[in-house]
Amino acid sequence: MTLPDVAERLDVSISKVHQMIRDRELLSVRRDGVRRIPADLVANETVLKHLPGVLNLLSDNGYDDEAALRWLYEPDDTLPGATAAAALSGDQAREVKRRAQAQAF
Structure with missing residues (x-):
């Protein structure tokens, strides 16, 4: 999703989305020169609950x-779901956080 799309989904300003990226509440990457956020990291009208913690650990x-x-x-x-991103939206989110924390060792 583009940043304006995320702002609309979350019902916040585009500057708030930029702040969320700076605060590691969201993850954005450039694709074809445009900053994008994977759509499945934005659940309905909120960011996945455990995403900020995982991003900070990483x-x-x-x-x-x-x-x-990539991780x-x-x-x-x-x-479940065969990726850490998919598991974050379910009851395995703590396991994903544990694995992210273990990356330091």
């Missing part, structure tokens, strides 16, 4: 936004 472990995006969407058959 950032603390040296992951930039591109690396964090979130890397296939993992041991998680």
Whole structure:
């Protein structure tokens, strides 16, 4: 999703979306020169509950936004939905956080 699309879905200003990215509440990457946010990280009218914590853990472990995006969407058959991003929206979110924390070791 583009940043204006996210702002509309969350019913916030575009500057608030930029602030959420700076505060690591959301993850954005450039595709074809346009900053985008994966749509499944924005659940209905909110950001996935555990996403900010996971993004901060990954950032603390040296992951930039591109690396964090790859980690979130890397296939993992041991998680529901087969990716960490998909598991964040279910009852395995704590397991995803645990795995993100373990990246430091």
